[in-house]
Amino acid sequence: MSLVVAKFGGTSVANYAAMQSCASIIAANPNTKVVVVSASSGVTNLLVELTKATINDIQRDALINDINVVQQDILMQLDASVDVVSAIGQVLNRIQQLSEALVLDRSKAIMDELLSCGELCSSILFAEVLKQIGVNATAFDVRHVLRTDSHFGKAEPQIEQISHLVEQHLLPHLATQCVVTQGFVGADCHGQTTTLGRGGSDYSAALLAEALHAEAVEIWTDVAGIYSTDPRITNNARPLKEISFNEAAEMATFGAKVLHPATILPAVRQQIQVFVGSSKQPELGGTWIRHQVHNPPVFRAVALRRGQTLLNLHSLQMLHAQGFLAHIFTTLAQHKISVDLITTSEVNVALTLDQTGSDSSGQGLLTEALLQELSQHCRVRVEDKLALVALIGNQIATTSGLCKQVFEVLEPYNVRMICQGASPHNLCVLVSENDAADVVTRLHGQLFELEGRC
Known part of the structure; x- marks a missing residue:
């Protein structure tokens, strides 16, 4: 059947x-x-x-x-x-x-x-x-x-x-x-x-x-499928006819609201295709999410997740030392803190935390007890009112010439973090919430509207 x-x-x-x-x-x-x-x-x-x-x-x-x-x-x-x-x-x-x-x-x-x-x-x-x-x-x-x-x-x-x-x-x-x-x-x-x-x-x-x-x-x-970005941000957002499970997972993780992030996990296990469409206008069709898609583009969509906190940890103990990161993550785990993105240098670690469900200052996540415990081992600086902009696509880490296009758009903005390479399906930047909509609009214009990739 x-x-x-x-x-x-x-x-x-x-x-x-x-x-x-x-x-x-x-x-x-x-x-x-x-x-x-x-x-x-x-x-x-x-x-x-x-x-x-x-x-x-x-x-x-x-x-x-x-x-x-x-x-x-x-x-x-x-x-x-x-x-x-x-x-x-x-x-x-x-x-x-x-x-x-x-x-x-x-x-x-x-x-x-x-x-x-x-x-x-x-x-x-x-x-x-x-x-x-x-x-x-x-x-x-x-x-x-x-x-x-x-x-x-x-x-x-x-x-x-x-x-x-x-x-x-x-x-x-x-x-x-x-x-x-x-x-x-x-x-x-x-x-x-x-x-x-x-x-x-x-x-x-x-x-x-x-x-x-x-x-x-x-x-x-109530929407006709998944779009190349949030249509509320730019009128030029375009519906996507199909995307892969990997692309859908990245989009859901980094802020696309159409699909619950956990939805595709059972579908992935059984390779069950998923359709997203509008119950009000079913004649418009929608988006199919499949295990494999034909000719996946380098860039598929731009996702936005607001309410991000940047936790910057500085310690000279990190210099040529072992175990510092393990200690930091053990402490965060004990306080039920989930880390999204991370970058490191010799004496600094920068982490992003999703504030969803906490108060507007992020203190619902970063309790006084946690901050005091971290402060015993390093200098702690907290920045809030940030937003994560994620470029979703395929083979991003191994496709040459992409950074120039992206960085031209980002040049006027203060970028607090860039993460690329851990996954072939995303490139993430952390910017001020005040700049987030402009960044998304300009990236979409540069990478999709001019190139016609959607």
Whole structure:
């Protein structure tokens, strides 16, 4: 059986009209047997607000009402069956119960179950939308098959168990039905609800595709594929018809928002091709991500990741010494710090850290305890408000004549770091956040628009 797994994001299932458009996409391809949906746009944010300890009873009621309005509006337009109305009512009641339970018990397990309720609602509703246009569809609770560990909030999938459970509980449905299930959600071995972290719906779809040995994973979002750079930065950004897994991984790692970075990992393991397209304009096509592509260009795209911190460490102990770097990285690991880029000289080490999820100054990552520990061995200087601009492509490290083109563009800017050579697929520069958009626009103009490489 040639099987396709399709995933629809929050904007694609935001309301009844959006769900109808997505249902048409499913109906047009009989090979689409598994549909993974996110919560309707905005619902997860409301659920996250409900988990906060600072909200009062009035705020809690207002948030729950806002969630109810989104789901009830879809129900009304859907003219749903009694069973569907009852199922949605049960989930909405569960939201009320869990939010009240958090007042007394700040358990992460309760928070994860609460956050899963948005996906539960959208999967029930979307399955009904499919039925009403003649698709034999059923809602399926992904917690029966997507086994994870008990790291609530960012659970780790258990690949072998998922494969076994999918074969046992999910695969038998696919001979006669299209299954609609939830992204972002799993369960541990005790049956407790877990979540894979924000953006985990893409990952869920790929994990299920891997277990099912699917032919393709389709990621339907609000943009027509992956672009040569962020279209919000330059109007000259161009859609890419195809890219390789390696290129996609680099783009996701260095800031492309269309694709969750972990999504392609299961696809790479099984060499499952991934499609990214617009659920609002499916006729525009999209981008295919494949194991191999024809005639890959030297430069494919320019990615941007803001919110970077540069950590500069200076010590004469490094001079002709051994073990200094090992000590520094051991210290960083003990403080749960992940390093992105690194450059070294005889007495200096420069590291970049991604501030995403920390406060605007970066101090959420660089705690006082860490800085004091590092200061015992070296002089520490921290710079923030930086951005990482990454040129993504192929054989960059071994293609002559590229540096001149790039450095001509960078000449007017203060470049804090350059990294090239560790990977054949990227060349990275660290610049001020204030300059980042200009750098991206000018690099795109020099390397893609003039050369016509897109």
